[in-house]
Amino acid sequence: MVRVVRQRIWVRRDELLDAVEAYEGTRRTFYSYTYRTQRDGTWIPTVRWDDWEGQDHVDRYDETGVLKDRTAWRPAILPDVLKLVKMFRRNLLTMNLGDL
């Protein structure tokens, strides 16, 4: 039985982190943490950590929401990602995400 937990965490009025985690029992089978910013009334993905197809990685998007680059990352957990988002916010767009 799959249980999906979907969370929306507002960091500011125009910045939020969307988290989707799937569990089978207590085992996490999927996660995604998407930091979105609002531009002209539309929520644009900015940085996203996920393990889609079993590959832990972080994606960065341009100002129109198109994938810009992808970097391998350690398995992400929500409290760590939230801490990074709150600490660096839009600066994540220009940082070396692999070093975080």
Added chain:
Amino acid sequence: MRVEVAREVGPADAAREVEALAARHEGFDALRQRVFVQRCNDPAATDDYVVWKALRDEGGTLDERTVFDTPEVFRALTPRRIELLEHLHANAVPSIKELAAKLRRDYKNTYDDLVALQAWGLVDLRREGKNQRPVSRVTSLRVGWEK
């Protein structure tokens, strides 16, 4: 400070969620095609696929939470708007006009308050014929300090 809002997703909500997914993606197979074959790199599509697949599976469930990690939300949570949320939580209301009448409030102020709550994801305004039906997305609201 954190404000945590939870929503219980019952069978009717899950069915509505699946309807909304179907409308957004033209069917489960079309979404699977986009995600796996076309590799669309669209975060929303991938997340929708995970949610939809879980809800299709027997016994699959969805929990939903909203967390406000910013005190800015208290600008939205005025006493009148909390009263609106409480009323919507306890009562099904067919239209904004009826909600305003029930609460003995002006239509425009009620509408403006609903739009403000909608911007924070606390209320849905569902188009039903000529009316917009306000529906609370909140089943519990908890305020606490972050550890």
